[in-house]
Amino acid sequence: MVDGLDPTGTSTSWTRTGPGGRDGPIAWGRVDETQVGSGPIDLTRGSLPTGSLAGTTLGGRYRLDRIIGAGGMAQVWEGTDSVLGRRVAVKVLHPHLADDESLVRRFRQEAIAAARLNDPGIVGVYDTCSDDGHEAIVMELLQATTLHQLIDERGTIDPDTTLRIGLRLLDALESAHRAGLVHRDVKPSNVLLCDDGRVKIADFGIAKADDQTELTRDGSLLGTASYLAPEQLTGTDVDARADLYSLGLVLYECLTGRVPFRGDTGAAVALARLHTTPTDPRRIRSDIPPRLADAVMRALERDPDRRFDSAADFRAALLHADVDVPAAVPGPPIEPPAVTTVEHDPPGFGRSERRWLLPAFLILLIAVGIIVAGLLFRESRQPDTAGPTTSSTVAPAEPLPIASVSSYDPQGSGTSGENDSLAARATDGDDLTAWRTETYDQPDFFGDKTGIGLVIHLAGRSRLENVRVSGSTNGWSGQVYVLDGDPDPAGPGDLHPSATLTDVRGPVSVDLGGATGTTVLLWITDLGDPTDGSRHRVEIQEVVPNGSPAPS
Known part of the structure; x- marks a missing residue:
C-alpha cells in the first residue's frame, strides 16, 4: 500500500503495509489498500x-x-x-x-x-x-x-x-x-x-x-x-x-x-x-x-x-486542551475532581431509624464542643510560669521574585543547556508555555549523562518553604537543590538535595523545609514513560519557588 498524494500534486509519500493488526501506542485501524x-x-x-x-x-x-x-x-x-x-x-x-x-x-x-x-x-x-x-x-x-x-x-x-x-x-x-x-x-x-x-x-x-x-517554476x-x-x-x-x-x-x-x-x-x-x-x-x-x-x-x-x-x-x-491523553503523550496537569458520594439505603434500614439517629449525632457533637471549649478556657487561665520569651516572626511564604532562569546540562556536548532559549518559559507565569528536554532513547539518558535541569536564580537570598512544579505527567523523577550561587559545572555530585521527586504524574508542591539560598536547581534524573512512541522527554510548564526573604 502506498500513501500517495493527488496525482497532480508536487510530491509523493512512501509506505508499505505489513501483515497483522496495528497494536502500537496509537491504533490507526485498517484502510482500503486500493486507495492511494x-x-x-x-x-x-x-x-x-x-x-x-x-x-x-x-x-x-x-x-x-x-x-x-x-x-x-x-x-x-x-x-x-x-x-x-x-x-x-x-x-x-x-x-x-x-x-x-x-x-x-x-x-x-x-x-x-x-x-x-x-x-x-x-x-x-x-x-x-x-x-x-x-x-x-x-x-x-x-x-x-x-x-x-x-x-x-x-x-x-x-x-x-x-x-x-x-x-x-x-x-x-x-x-x-x-x-x-x-x-x-x-x-x-x-x-x-x-x-x-x-x-x-x-x-x-x-x-x-x-x-x-524560493524554488518555483514559472511563478507557479x-x-x-x-x-x-x-x-x-x-x-x-x-x-x-x-x-x-x-x-x-x-x-x-x-x-x-x-x-x-x-x-x-x-x-x-x-x-x-x-x-x-x-x-x-x-x-x-x-x-x-x-x-x-x-x-x-x-x-x-x-x-x-x-x-x-x-x-x-x-x-x-x-x-492544555480539555482532552484525556494517555501517559504515552504528555498532557496538561489535571486537578483531581471533586468526589460526590451518593449513599443508598441498605436493605432493612427504614425511615424510623433515621429519625432518631441524626438528632442523637447532633447532640453528641454539641457535647464534645462544650468539653473542648472548657478545656481551652481552663488552659488560658493558667499562670505563665515559663518566664519571659523572645519571639521570632517568619514572614508568610509567597512566590519569590526571580532574577533569571537557564537550563543546566553539565554533561552535555554543547556550550549551552538543552533548549536554553525556552528556559524562561518555566517561570513566566503562563501554563501554556513550557521548557522541555531533548528526546532520549532511554529514560535515564545515555552514557555518563546522569541528568538535565533548570537553574533558577532568585532576586535575593531567601528562605524557601516549598516549590511548586507543573509539567509532564509521565512519571518522571528528580531532585530539588537549594544553593548559594551557581551549581557546580560538573553536576550536583554528592550534594544533598533539599527534596526528592519520584514518579511525578501531575502538579506537585515540594516541601523544602525552610532551606536558605539564592538558587533553586531542579535536577531531572529520570525522564519517565515514553512520550512519543519509544522516546523519552520531560516538559516543565511552571516552577514557582515560595518563601520569604532570608533573615539578615
Whole structure:
C-alpha cells in the first residue's frame, strides 16, 4: 500500500503495509489498500510504467523491486540496498521531468533538506543518486498508512487521536524550523501513521531554507491548494507560521471530516481563505473540546502575527486542551475532581431509624464542643510560669521574585543547556508555555549523562518553604537543590538535595523545609514513560519557588 498524494500534486509519500493488526501506542485501524491519495490509482495505467525499471540497480547499489506508488513528480519503488542488505524506498523522478533543470534542482533539494534533519518524526533520507538519466532519493521504508487514508476511512477522527497526531507533528516541525527549514506542504497525505504508533511527516520536496531563494517554476505556487497558507498565495514572505496554518487545516479536517474552505477549482479553494473566516469546528461537531477548537482556530488566523509564534507555542496550547491523553503523550496537569458520594439505603434500614439517629449525632457533637471549649478556657487561665520569651516572626511564604532562569546540562556536548532559549518559559507565569528536554532513547539518558535541569536564580537570598512544579505527567523523577550561587559545572555530585521527586504524574508542591539560598536547581534524573512512541522527554510548564526573604 502506498500513501500517495493527488496525482497532480508536487510530491509523493512512501509506505508499505505489513501483515497483522496495528497494536502500537496509537491504533490507526485498517484502510482500503486500493486507495492511494485522493482516490484509487491503477498501477497498470500508462502514467505508471511498472515494469520499465523493475530489476534496475541505481548507483550500483539500489535495486528497484516493485513500484509502490507515484505522484506528480516521481515514482516510489520498494527496493533493496545491496550493500547493507536492507529494504528501502527509492523515489525516482519521472523520466519526462528529468530534463527540467529547475525540477531536478527541486528534487535534489528534497534530499538535502531532509538529510539535514535528524528527528524521529521526520522520514529519514539515506542517500541520493544520479544514474543514466535517473534521479533518485533513497529513504526509509515504513510500515504505515497516511492520515489522508485514515480520514477517508473514518470520516472524522476523535479529539484524543487528533491531539496526539498534532503533538507529534509539532515536534517534527519544531525540529525542521530550528534547522531553518519551512516544510510548505503540510497535508494529510504527507502525514504517515506507522504501525508501531509513530507519526512521521514526509516530503520536504518544496521545503525552503531561510537563507535560500524560493524554488518555483514559472511563478507557479508550490504546495497543495487546499492546505496553503494565505501568505503563500499572496507572494509575501513565508516563515514557519505557514506550516502552523497548514497543520491547523489538517487538524480541522481530522475533527470535522472536511477542510474549512471549498471551491470548484483548486484556485477557488486557495483564494477562499483570503476572504473567508473558517466556521468554528464546534458548530460542525459539538463534542470537540473548547480549548482544542480554540487552538485550531488560532492557527488558522489569516494574519501570521495573530497565529502562534512557534511550533512550541502551538504544542503548549494543545497540551492544555480539555482532552484525556494517555501517559504515552504528555498532557496538561489535571486537578483531581471533586468526589460526590451518593449513599443508598441498605436493605432493612427504614425511615424510623433515621429519625432518631441524626438528632442523637447532633447532640453528641454539641457535647464534645462544650468539653473542648472548657478545656481551652481552663488552659488560658493558667499562670505563665515559663518566664519571659523572645519571639521570632517568619514572614508568610509567597512566590519569590526571580532574577533569571537557564537550563543546566553539565554533561552535555554543547556550550549551552538543552533548549536554553525556552528556559524562561518555566517561570513566566503562563501554563501554556513550557521548557522541555531533548528526546532520549532511554529514560535515564545515555552514557555518563546522569541528568538535565533548570537553574533558577532568585532576586535575593531567601528562605524557601516549598516549590511548586507543573509539567509532564509521565512519571518522571528528580531532585530539588537549594544553593548559594551557581551549581557546580560538573553536576550536583554528592550534594544533598533539599527534596526528592519520584514518579511525578501531575502538579506537585515540594516541601523544602525552610532551606536558605539564592538558587533553586531542579535536577531531572529520570525522564519517565515514553512520550512519543519509544522516546523519552520531560516538559516543565511552571516552577514557582515560595518563601520569604532570608533573615539578615
